[in-house]
Amino acid sequence: MKISAVIFDLDGVIVSTDEYHYQAWKQISDQENIYFDRAINERLRGVSRMESLDIILSHSDKVYSESEKYLLAQRKNDIYCELLNKLSPNDILPGIINLLISLKARDIKIAIGSSSKNTPFILDQIGLATNFDAIADGNSIKNSKPDSEVFLLAAEFLGVQPEECVVIEDAQAGIDAAKAAGMKAVGIGSAAKCFNADMKLNDISNLDIDHLLEVNEIRS
Ligand code: G6P
């Protein structure tokens, strides 16, 4: 089937917010005396805020109540949002703007499929708030990646079938979500190692549109 839409993950694909997530979670972990490092941070890619907190708290002996967890997540998000204030259009990752322009020129629909509840704020900061045909994010879903919900919702908003969509992702959870949705999946950066990605690229700036639309013929 012909590819008629491309769904972009946000964090790590359109803009690199990993360092800000790391710094915010590191501050919370240090305040709580919980071990946290960059390898643990890698496991938080594509995972919702509360599930990320559960991964961090699994390194603590203390048992946290639901209300304590809620407050910790809120504190982390306050620190993270303060850091997001620094984001600007200069932080859009190389290759993204050209890709968006080329897709528009070919009438291919573009959407965001992100687990982040900060999606509207981030898109606003980088000047892309009105550029996508649809946005499905952490505010509109119950089940975060690797569940297929966010990508199926993006396809529904676009009015296209899942088989017509290709997802661009930097996380294993996101590749799994795309495959569970019945979509093609392009793994970039750390997701270039994912066994189930239909196409693997170290860097999105190496991706040209003909290559992207050929993903349909690679594995179907
Ligand atoms: C993205 C990031 C995750 C993050 C999640 C929730 O998927 O890759 O690391 O935990 O969004 O982000 P939020 O902005 O809602 O805390």
Ligand code: MG
């Ligand atoms: Mg990501």
